[in-house]
Amino acid sequence: MITLTLIGKPDCHLCDVASDVVDAVVAELPDALAEDMEITELSILDDPALYEKYWEKIPVLLIDGELHGHWRISPDRLRDALAEKAAGSNDTAGSNDTAGSNEAGTAAAAADPAEADDSAEAEDSAEGEQR
Secondary structure: OEEEEEEEOOOOHHHHHHHHHHHHHHHHOOHHHHOOEEEEEEEOOOOHHHHHHHOOOOOEEEEOOEEEEEOOOOHHHHHHHHHHHHHHHHHHHHOOOHHHHHHHHHHHHHHHHHHOOHHHHHHHHHHHHHO
16 A cells, blocks of 8 residues: 655645646556555644644655655656555565665665755755765
8 A cells, every 4th residue: 555645735726736746647557556545635734743844845745654745746756656666565565585675775766866856956955965
């Protein structure tokens, strides 16, 4: 099961656009994969902890609880991330080969800067300062 969590608030244009992107990308997926997804939309207005953490970044999209992106959600980047998650869950279910999953993680890490959208700029900048 892959969980997508979209965090936003009512009357937020970018949140509406992000929701449309998520819906469109999931609709394009094979039925078996789409049926194995849970999509949850949360409002920062309903949860003080979410407000404190994300009020400047909405909309925010989490995949299995991990930050995927914020502000503008790229359909291509989301499609790639979901395909990678689906492949990763198939690999771990079918074998004990950890080298394959490590390679996939390394490839994803290497691909992120090239595929980065506005939502990753802040993270890339912080990583650059730490280097």
